[in-house]
Every structure is written in C-alpha cells, then in structure tokens.
Amino acid sequence: MKMIVAIIQPAKLPDVKNALFAADVRKMTVTNVIGCGQQAGYTESYRGSVFEINLLKKVRIEIAVNDDFVKPTVDAIIKGARTGNIGDGKIFILDLPECIRIRTGEQGQDAIG
Amino acid sequence: MKMIVAIIQPAKLPDVKNALFAADVRKMTVTNVIGCGQQAGYTESYRGSVFEINLLKKVRIEIAVNDDFVKPTVDAIIKGARTGNIGDGKIFILDLPECIRIRTGEQGQDAIG
Amino acid sequence: MKMIVAIIQPAKLPDVKNALFAADVRKMTVTNVIGCGQQAGYTESYRGSVFEINLLKKVRIEIAVNDDFVKPTVDAIIKGARTGNIGDGKIFILDLPECIRIRTGEQGQDAIG
Amino acid sequence: MKMHGRKALLLILASFCAVFAEDGTQYNMVDTMWVLIAGFLVFFMNAGFAFVEAGFCRAKNVVNILAKNFMVFALAAIAFWALGYGLMFGKGGAIIGTDSFLFSSTANSPVTNIPVFAFFFFQLAFAAAGCSIISGAVAERIKLISFIIFGIVMVAVIYPLTGHWIWGGGWLSSLGFHDFAGSTAVHSVGGWCALTGILILGPRMGKYRADGSQRAILGHSIPLATLGGFILWFGWFGFNPGSQLAMDENVPRIALTTALASCAGIIGGMAVSWRISKKPDLSMVINGCLAGLVAITAPCAVVTPAASILIGLIAGIIVVYSVMFFDKLKIDDPVGALSVHLVNGIWGTLAVGLFAAPELFGGKAGLFYGGGFKQLGIQLTGIAATGTTVFILSFLLWSIIKSIFGLRVSHEEEIGGLDVGEMGLEGYSGFQIFTTEDIGPSISFESSKTARNKVQEVVR
Amino acid sequence: MKMHGRKALLLILASFCAVFAEDGTQYNMVDTMWVLIAGFLVFFMNAGFAFVEAGFCRAKNVVNILAKNFMVFALAAIAFWALGYGLMFGKGGAIIGTDSFLFSSTANSPVTNIPVFAFFFFQLAFAAAGCSIISGAVAERIKLISFIIFGIVMVAVIYPLTGHWIWGGGWLSSLGFHDFAGSTAVHSVGGWCALTGILILGPRMGKYRADGSQRAILGHSIPLATLGGFILWFGWFGFNPGSQLAMDENVPRIALTTALASCAGIIGGMAVSWRISKKPDLSMVINGCLAGLVAITAPCAVVTPAASILIGLIAGIIVVYSVMFFDKLKIDDPVGALSVHLVNGIWGTLAVGLFAAPELFGGKAGLFYGGGFKQLGIQLTGIAATGTTVFILSFLLWSIIKSIFGLRVSHEEEIGGLDVGEMGLEGYSGFQIFTTEDIGPSISFESSKTARNKVQEVVR
Amino acid sequence: MKMHGRKALLLILASFCAVFAEDGTQYNMVDTMWVLIAGFLVFFMNAGFAFVEAGFCRAKNVVNILAKNFMVFALAAIAFWALGYGLMFGKGGAIIGTDSFLFSSTANSPVTNIPVFAFFFFQLAFAAAGCSIISGAVAERIKLISFIIFGIVMVAVIYPLTGHWIWGGGWLSSLGFHDFAGSTAVHSVGGWCALTGILILGPRMGKYRADGSQRAILGHSIPLATLGGFILWFGWFGFNPGSQLAMDENVPRIALTTALASCAGIIGGMAVSWRISKKPDLSMVINGCLAGLVAITAPCAVVTPAASILIGLIAGIIVVYSVMFFDKLKIDDPVGALSVHLVNGIWGTLAVGLFAAPELFGGKAGLFYGGGFKQLGIQLTGIAATGTTVFILSFLLWSIIKSIFGLRVSHEEEIGGLDVGEMGLEGYSGFQIFTTEDIGPSISFESSKTARNKVQEVVR
C-alpha cells in the first residue's frame, strides 16, 4: 500500500475531488496548509508598509491506496490540479506498510477502501 | 520506529488521549483535518438552497513510537476511538527510519519519547 | 529521497525559514498543529474554574528533499528552532520513494526542488 | 389637523417653546433634536449594511465589502452636498430641483420647523443608505473603483431625480403618490440599480453549474450578519419615525408599526424557510426582518398596527420565495438585496394603496379600507415611473463605467479574493481559513450518482 | 412633588409645551421622545444579549443562539400584543388585568403624559428582554421549538402576571413594593424561568465529570461577548432612566446611579476574580458589569450615587461567587444568567429596602437610612411571592413542553453542534475550528497523576 | 446671543417650558435630554475604541485589549468622581479647581440650564475617552496592572489639570483659547500620554529589524476594527454636538461639520494610501475618518461646513504620513493612536485659529477669515502649554510606575500573547490561529536576495 500526499492549489480541490471520484477513489483526508515553493508571493500593504506574503495557502490531500490504485490516483490528481502554472504543487508517494480500520479492526488492503 | 497516523472523530480526541496516556503514550501531534470516506455527510440549507456537506471534520493524530510500542498505541487508539459506527476512522502505520530531538540532538529511539 | 517532518515552536518558524533559505532549501509545506509532549502546559481560568491547557500550539513543517540534502536541512532546522528548552520539538525522517511535480509531470529527484 | 378656539390658543402658547434664531426664524428645538437623533440612527445603519453584507460574503472578500460600506457615506456626502441636494430639494419644477447646489445655510428646505442643517443632515444619511443597498448585490466580483464611481453618480443624480418627484415637490407628489419614508424613493431605487448591476456583471464564478443548478456560496460569518441585522433594525427606528420630521403624536404609532412589521417579517421568513428547508434558516430570518422593515417604510404612517402586522408578514413570506426566484433566473445576489429592497420596496409602496386607513391618511383610503383602486393606481404609477427611469439610467451608467474602467475583477482575483486583489489586505490575519469552496457546499458529482444518493442521513 | 403658588403657575404654563391630540388629550412631546428613544435603546439590548450569549457558547452552537435572540423580539411582540399587555396593564383587580387585549389605541395605560403607543412600545422592549435572559441559560442543548414555545407563553402569561402585581396596579404595588425598572419584574422573573429550565434540562454533556469536578467549556469568542456587554451597558441607559416614563429632573440622577453601579460591578468582579484565579477574568468582569446593572435596576431612582456604588460593588462580588456556587450544585448555566439576573435581581430588590433615601423615596426610607425593616419586609414579600409563583408556573410549563415536544436535543446533535442539527447552517463557513473540546480545557487524567502534576509552570 | 425687546419676551415665555426642581432652580429639560443622550453616545464610544484597538492587534492579545477598554470606564468613573471632577470643574483659580471632590448634588457646575448630574455624566464619558486613547498605543506589550494605575492617575489628575485650564475656567480659557469639544483637552492629552508611554516601553518585539526597516504586524480582524470605526463615528455625534450642552440652533450645524469633516478625512486617507501603496488601505481609511473627527472636534462650532471639509481632508492626509513618520522614528503605535489623536488633535486646535468664521465666533476670526494671527497665537499657546505639561507629567508617571511595577511583560509572554500571560483566557477558543508572525508579513531574507527579488508578481 502507498500513502499519497498531494499539495495543491486550494481552488482546485473541487476539481481534484471530482477527478478522484471519477477514478473511484472516494476516501481522503484534507488539510489546510501554507506552502513555500517556486511560486512567487504577492504584496499586501498595511498601515503604510508594504510587505510580501510568500507562504501561500495550499491544500494537502492524503490518500491511502492499494498499490494498483496508485497510478489512477496520481493521474486523477494531476488531471484535477494541473493548470500549467507555477504553484500547481507536488505529489509525494510514501510506503504504507499497514492500515487499520478503527470500526472493525480490519487490517491491510481490506481496511484501506 | 514507526509513525502512526490516525484519523478519528473530533469528539473522540479526549477519549483517545486518555487511552494513550493510560498506555503510557504521552507524545503526539494533532491536526485539524477534513475527511471524506464511507461516512455519509449531512445537509445544510442556506438562503433557499439545500446542499450536502461531505467533507467532514476529523482529527488527525500523528504519533512516532518505537516498534514495541506500536501495538499498545494502536490498541489504545482503537479503544478510545471506536464507536462501531461508520466514520470511526483509520490508522495508518508508516516506517520511520530516523527521529531527532531538536533540543538535544539525540537521535533514534532515545529521541522519540 | 526523504520526507522530513519537523514539529517546532510557532515562534521559531521565521528563524527556521531563514536558516533553511540560507541552506538553499526553499520549498516546504507548513501546517498548524497542536502537540502534546514533555513540555508542560499552562493554566487558564474561565468563569471561576481553572484548567490546564496541555495540547500546545506547534507548527509542523514538511520538506521533501534529495538524500544529500537531508543533513543540511536537518542542521538548518535545528539551528533555527533550538532554544535548549523543553518543547523545542522533533524532526522525523521518512523514506520518500516517489515525488511528482503536478505542473510538468516530472518525477523523482527532478521534481523535488 | 383641524384646530378650533381653545386648542389653537394653547398651540400658539406651546409654540413659544422654541429657540429663535438671529434672523427671527423660529425653530422647534424638540423637533430638531428628534430629527438629529433619528439622523444619527440612520447614519448608524451604514454599519448595519456593512455587517449584513460582510457576514454573507466569503472571508476572502470581507475587507473589500467593508471598505465599500465604510466609504459610501463619505462619497454620498460629498456628492449629495455638491449636486444631489439641489436636484432633490432645490426649488424647481415637477421634474427636478434647480437651485441649492453646494449646500449652504441658505439652501431651500421643504420644512420650516427645523433648521435646514438638520434637514440636510437627515437627508444625507438617507442618501447613503440608498447607495449601500447596491454594494451587497454586486459584492464579491465588482471592481472597487467602478463601484465608487457608480455610487457617486447615483447619489448625485439618479437618486435625487426620482427623489424630487416623490419628496421634493415633483410630479409624483402632486399626483398624491405616498411614500412616507422611502420604500420606493430609497429602497426600490437602490434595488433597481442593484438589479441592472447584477445583470451586467453576471453571477459569481461557480454559483451556477453547467446543468443550471445552483450552488450555495456560504456567508463566512453568521454572527457578523446577525449583528448587521440588529443594527439595521435599530437604525430603522430613526429611518421611519424620523421621517415625520417632527416629534408629534404620530411618531409613537409610526415606531410601533415599524416594530410590528419587522416582527411579522421575521415570523414570515422563519415559517416559510422552516417549511421549505426543514430548518429555520437564520439568513432568511434576517432577510425577513429587513423585508418587513422595507415594506412598512412607505405605509408606516398611514396604516394601523394590525395592518402593519399583515404587511410585514407578507413581506417575510415574499422575501424567501423571491430569493429562490432570482436564483432560478441566475440573478446572483449574494445578500438578498433585490428580494429585500426592490421586491419589498414595491410591495410596501403598493401596501399604501391597499391598507391606508382614512383617519390616518387625511380622509383618503386604501382598497381594503373602502377607498377603491384610486390610491393603488397612483402607487402603481409611481412604482412604474420610478422603476423604468432608474432601470434605464442605472443600466446606462453601469454600461458607461464598464466600457471605461471595466466592471468585473479578473478570474484570478475572484478566486483568490478581492481582499488580496483590490485591497491588498486580508480580513483575518492569522486565522486558518479554507479558501476552497468545497468546505461549504459540496460540488455535484454527476459522474458518481451513487455517492450522491448516500448523502442523506445526518451523522456525527 | 409638592407645588405651591408661583411654581404651580409656572408649571401650568410649562405644560403648554405640548402637542394636543385630536381627542383633546394632551401629551408631553419631550416625555414622549424620551420614552421612545429609551425604548430604542432597550430594543437594542436584544443585540447585547445575543452577543454575550453567542460569545460565551461554542462555535458549533452560535447560529442557534443568535437565531433565538434575533427572533425573540418578534415572538414577544406578538405574544405581548395579543395577550400580555392586557394581562399586565389592562384594568383589573389586584391579581391580573382583564382588558386591553389585542392592543389598540384605546388600550388602558397607567401614564397620561405620553401616548399609549409610546408606552406600549417601551413595555414591548422590556418584555423581550425578560425572555432573552432565559435563552443564555439553557443554551447549547435545548430544542429550538421548545424554547420558542416557552418564550411565547412566558411573555404572554407568566411575565405579565407578576408584572401586573408590581407595575400594573396589582397587590404588590399596593403593598408599597418598589421595583423601579424591574430587578424583580424583569430580571428575576427571567432568572427563575431560566433556573427551572436548567433543572429540567440538566447540564451540557461533559460539563461535570464522574468525580463531580467541573470542566470549563470555553466561550468561542470573547470579542463577541464583550461587544454584547458593551451593547447591553449602552442599552441600560434606556432601561433604567427610561423607566421614569418622563424627562424630569430625576432622570440625570438615575442615569448616574446606573453608570456608577455598573462601574462598581466591574471593579467588584475584577477584584474577586483576580484574587481567586490570579488573573482578572474578562468573562467575569463582563458579568460583574451586568450584575451591577441588574442590581441597580430596582433602586436606581431612590438611592444616592454613593449608595449606588456600594450596591454595584456588592453585585460584582456576588456574581463571581454565585457562578462558582451554581457550578458546585451542577447547575450548568453557560453564560452566568442565573448569577447575573436572578441572584442580583434579588439583591437589587432587597437593596431598595436597605438603601432607599427618604428624600428620594417620598419620605420612606431603607434600613440604613433609618427606615427600619418595614420596606425590607415588603421587598422580601415581593421577592418571595414573585419567585414562588414564577418558579412553579415555569416548572409546569417546561414540564408540559417536555412531555409534548421534548426539551433536549439528541446526544449526537449536542456533540456535533446545534447549528448543524437544529439550524442546518454553520456560523463560520471556511474557518477551521476545532470542534473537539480538548483544545480548550484539558480533560482530567485520573490514570496519570504524574503527567498532571507536571503541568504547573506557564510556558509559551 | 444678543436679545432685544420682542424676542426677549418670547424667550422668557419659552423658558417656562421647563421643569422646576424642588430648590427652585429651573432646568431646561430639552437641553437635559440632549446632554444625556449625547452622553450615552459618548459612553458607547468605549466600545468603538475597544474594537478598533482589538481589530488592529493580534489574536493572541485580543482579550487583554478588550479588558482594558471594558474596564477603563469603570476606573475613570471612580477616579473622576473622587478627585478629577473637583480638580477640573471645582471653583478655584486659574490653575486648578479646589472643591467639589467626591462629587455630589451640590458640586459646582459651569452650566445652569441642566442639572449637575447630567453635566457630570457627560463629563465622565469624556474622561473615559481620554484614557481609551492610550490603551491602543501601548497595546500588545504593557502590563495590565501598570496600565490600570496609569489610567486612574491620568483621569484623576493629569486630564483634569489641563482640562481646568481649558474648560474649567482656568487661564487658557481666560486667554481666549478655543477648544470646543476637546481636540486638545481630550485627544491631544491622551495622545501625549500615549507618546511618553511608547517612548518608555519601546516597540513590540519584531516590529523593527536590525537593519532599521520595519515589519508590518497585521491586525487580526479588520471586521472588528471597522465595527469600532463605525461605533466611534456614531458616538462622535454625541461628542461634538453634545458639547454645546444645550439643544439650540447651533447644534445641527455642529452635527453637520462633524459629519463632513469625517467624510473628507475618509477621502483624504483613501486617496493618499491609494497613491502610496497602490491600494486603498482600509486600515488607513478608518484612521482617516477618525483623524477628520478629531480635527473637527475643536473647531466644529465656529467654522462653516465648507471649511470643515477642508479641515477633515487635511486631517485624512496628515494621518497617513504621520503613521509612516512615526514608524520611521521607530515609535511603534499599533493602532495609529498618535497620528489620529495627538497629531490631528493639534491640527484641529490650530484650525480654529485658521478657519474660525467671525459670525460664528462672536466676532473674532481665524487667519483665513481676516482675523490675523491673534487667535492662532492663542491656540499655539494652548497647544504648547498643554503639551509640555502633559508630556512631563505623564513621563514622570510612567517612570514611577515602571520603577515600582515594571511596564512591560516578559519576552515569553509577549511572544505567547498577553491573553495567556496576563488574562489567562484566550479570545477565540477552538479557532485554529497561526500564532507565528510569518503568516502575515514575510521576514527579510538578507541571506537570500534572489528569493526576495522574485517576489513581485501577484499570484493567487
């Protein structure tokens, strides 16, 4: 099993979710994060001083999947999140040796979906 | 060492924390997340339109433990979080090759606790 | 590649960011978390009852790096975050088998930076 | 008011209770104080509009909406001072006033019991209210500069023009059109401007789906919206009773009809939304309250308390259906300004023709009080004349502004929020806020009907 | 007020300063304006109650609490209009009024200097206040529909009944019971209803632990609660001085005693909470202010400024201990309504019997001013009679409602929040909010004493 | 006001419209009501100050700032009651009042048309305002106890001393110094105290970098700050027009100059900030509004409406540059209190000497109205005398407090927030808030110039 972690633009979350659903990936955990990457920030001004915001709002999606689902999942994320602009984000794939469903105690591949 | 990541119902956090303390697991990192799983959402209405909320509030707990602590930790989480209802959540267990305590620079198993 | 996860004091984020930039690490994802560790909490009072806060505000930094960047990154985090007090936090290092840049579809070491 | 013998004498004596200005003009200081305090309350309604609108918008646009409302009084003041007051209350014909520009102490005033400064102050507060109505309707997508320019011209020209017809001695008032505190003169006029603005701007991104269905875009702070509702409600006790422009024995009744209509509006909005969506929708209840207030604004002085309850109740019912109706037409009004101010402004103006009680209306009566269709016809004339005029003028004005400055912010800015794009300042520094829409209403999953069907039961 | 010769003449002349109604009745327009404006301020207190209660509740219940407070004026208005006013101020015997139902211009009024519409408006605002008190006490667990029904019946029947005894010419007023602006008639009555509600409802889930100790359930927005406190404070300058129902030379003194008592209440609450918890607890300071205001409500017109400071100071001290006392009894009152309104309503009513100054009280005097126990005894009678009656009636009413509709939401709904369950709408869309309690107060770790002992030093 | 024959007779008759107190003194009840209501509005400004300051501070200090503002009226009341009122308005020489301590009904009053209770109430509200100004300037780093002690002594001694000179019959008023509602007496005095406080406290941690550049420390809630701005604006209609202490024909004009100056201040602040930072900075627009209000406070009764626009416009321009200027000097004023109250208090006081119109100023005139430098010189004298005195006294007072209690919280507490450290209570329980500064303005990356240069384009 793999743990897929994607950092995307907040505005693309609905698209990514749609694409994942279309690929039959229906479980995920979403976190509000701020990110710092290639993407330039923007300036704001407050009480006479101008300043740069370079930690930008992003959304982090965590999806645990069986190995055969890795490709469809990654593809769906890319499909939903890509605009071609800097700041589109990253996908990280980690090994996931174990997964347990709290409700039933099921383990492994049965528990993930 | 392992990194245990559990997604649970927000309301169960106190119980899980109690169960972990009882199992002598006293270190953890908690994040506010929203999750999408088997659990159905609920409807809200706003200005005449009814809509479904299907990204539900969850709590993510991250616990780094030595290998012999994995089972007690998982058991404690299940003990604290299980209600038997859909939405109880998942536990993911990842390998954790290294851990460092920032204060002392200690590494590995000494650093984790 | 490795996924470095550091839990630090919120007030040290600027210092850590500075230290990372100085070490030429410019990409990261930051999350607001609350943590429970060795550090004691503090008391608040509300409407006549005194209570302890022992889940303290922390910041979680996630940095994906190539293997040769692990040491500089860890050193920079320690440099920026260490005060020598309890509560300084932890660094966890996980294996990261794969990384994909959403914008370009690049994979692996090319995608990470 | 007819006076005979003894009473007249007493009134003459009573009139001594006044302070005399240097030029020998005599003002009633009780009336003056009343009008000033009412003006303060109307002024405070700016805060009410600001927070209703801010609460019903998303967090990423909150600074923008607050700025518009905070500055609107300033813009209105200068515009009304220079041009608007003269067009509205200057001496002139049936169509428009032609003197008293650049307001000063010698300006023309329709009332003699209070100093012209007090009258101007009160009218100024009214003019700003008209402008505030628009800002909510076009929120979350309009360029700041374009709104500002529209607001200035609107207060300087459009509002005074129809205002002159109704309150400045123009043709509608000669006709007998009755709009006591401005259901038409203020609220509908603002509403028509808002409507044309929305028509030209189009809906917010993501509000309507490809399949024609609509998504709820949740307001970011119901507490702020509720605060705004309370402040508007409070301020309305200056708006309506203050419009008597004197403290006489009618004022308490006006305060009471105002209060009762708002209460009935709440009950109407609550009942209908409870029926429709199985829950009493607070955002609709607030709109219901405001709808009741808008509707009673025209008839508040000429109807009985019992009639005011009916008028308000109907307003509260109308507003809910109206919100849903506009959404069907894909007319995207984030705060319900059209339903509250335009639709209920019309309803309230009509209500004069239906419910006016002869003993309160100088012998004339509404339809239900045996006065036949006469007054109703006059009211309809006024509504139609004002509506057509303001619709055309505001449509033209928006179009001109659009061709020069553009009306709408860029797509990127709309997604990222007008606070970053237009204001360079975020509303809630340090707070973790989901900017993605998905937190609120779920998007539709056409590709996945099964998932959708499951979402029924309420869990947690 | 006694009048002789010259002065009487002047007063007669002064009385000409009034406008005369068609029916020859003469009203004082200065008084009328005062009562109206005071009524507006009292009306605005609805917002104050709403935000104190909203701020002291959790974010997941904020829409529910706001809705209750936003709608309460509407419910009270209709109930008071139809039934309450007649029972309270209608002509009738010592027990209850029996005419003036379905209020209209011919309704009975105890005062003649202002139109009955003004009097009704002012009383209406008061009636709503009584009902608002309850909503905070039963917050975060009561079913909306059950609260609404209770509120309507309470304003229609319970409040007018005892109100008739005290203000409507009933037996308590004949006895000489003095409750100027309603420490008992409004605040204690609301407080008793709140108490019976809490007793039947029980505490919020998780408020008291198995071992009997209590957990703090933190309010979600101290800024909103503070805003509410400021608005209530502001509104009280209508509540107390307005209750004179005339603008005479006593009013400034009443405004001053009101202000001073609130200040002393703040200082009392601050000092005690500082002593007890080593920090000045702002939530207690706000309660202290309100406690001072409630306590001065009965005696504000008959005590000296110096006495008002003492009354307020004691109120501020009482309120802190009272909050802790109710918590010991496991009577869970999220906003401190019992301590503020019930306990200090009683204290304020007693204070008349202790501090009334003969020169302000028509020659009668309180205990400390040499008047003996007479007035104190009367005050005690009033408190006991009102308390017993309201306790029993409200207990019955809650019980009946419980048996028909149920009083309490389900456990799931209480955990997930009433906003989702009862209102179908969340307060802060897009904001990331921890719904788990654990963010606030820590739970107790009986199993892990050592961990607990370490939590001492204050770090970051 | 000169009176002749017929008019005098009428006025005498008019004066009958009053209620007579037992002691035969005659008060004007219209004036009394006006002063009371104005006092309520000024009182409500406390809420305005509280929310402007709270909004412009960080979330971690919000309870602290609210508590200071909520309690300040209480502290001021007791201090002013016991000592301040006597020093300010007691009979005495040119320097200080020497009776009327422990205020009671027999206290000295400069006005005879209203009861001394009303006058005291109004002055009390003013005294609290002076103190509120300071709390914003020293926010986010001062110890609560030290601020409380400063506030008490300031209201008890410093404010009354210079207040006596200006309003209590002291030497400045004899000289002809004109400060109608307190640009100097209230605002500058508060501003000077704030300045010395900041000088001794030093800037907030992290506000200025080693290289001398400054970082923006963002306010946590622009909605709250805007709410505060609206409430202050609303309250100012009590502050200025109420200072007439009577309801006469001048009051409407004063209300109007107040309104126009605030509008012009908004436009000034908006225009300048738009020019400087390419965006209209709402935080500056709010400051601009308040600056206009402070500036018109001294001259509001003696200038024409046109002049008031100019005065306000200049104030709005000044305030933006002043904020930037103080930041250059590393004088860290989180809310802009110095720029609003001190700088524009001075500007407004000078404006009397420039713009006073002879027909409104008893024949005397300002420089631009042909009066030469005379009045300007007097105004300058007053500014200098008050400024020097208050600077020295407040500097001494802060120093003494510092040596006894310390002024500043510990570094840990400042980082972790005063809410935890000083108040033991957090403002937003359950909300996820970034306490790190980095969310707002970015830190400087001296070591990494390239990264910095890239940050230009505005994306999402």
Ligand SMILES: Nc1ncnc2c1ncn2[C@@H]1O[C@H](COP(=O)(O)OP(=O)(O)O)[C@@H](O)[C@H]1O
């Ligand atoms: N190496 C990394 N480690 C952790 N987070 C990263 C890393 N690289 C990118 N991110 C996250 O992805 C977001 C987008 O990265 P960015 O470099 O702007 O996008 P792009 O993929 O277009 O180069 C960043 O804001 C950050 O949150």
Ligand SMILES: Nc1ncnc2c1ncn2[C@@H]1O[C@H](COP(=O)(O)OP(=O)(O)O)[C@@H](O)[C@H]1O
């Ligand atoms: N495969 C997964 N990947 C990531 N998060 C998951 C996954 N499965 C479940 N979750 C998280 O766990 C939560 C509960 O899942 P759900 O399927 O409702 O529970 P159950 O364990 O009862 O089937 C989800 O809301 C989601 O946050």
Ligand SMILES: Nc1ncnc2c1ncn2[C@@H]1O[C@H](COP(=O)(O)OP(=O)(O)O)[C@@H](O)[C@H]1O
């Ligand atoms: N084993 C762990 N698993 C998960 N998070 C941890 C673990 N240990 C520490 N943390 C996180 O690091 C933070 C600091 O830990 P603490 O023990 O106080 O610091 P120190 O490194 O000084 O011992 C905690 O609040 C928690 O968020």
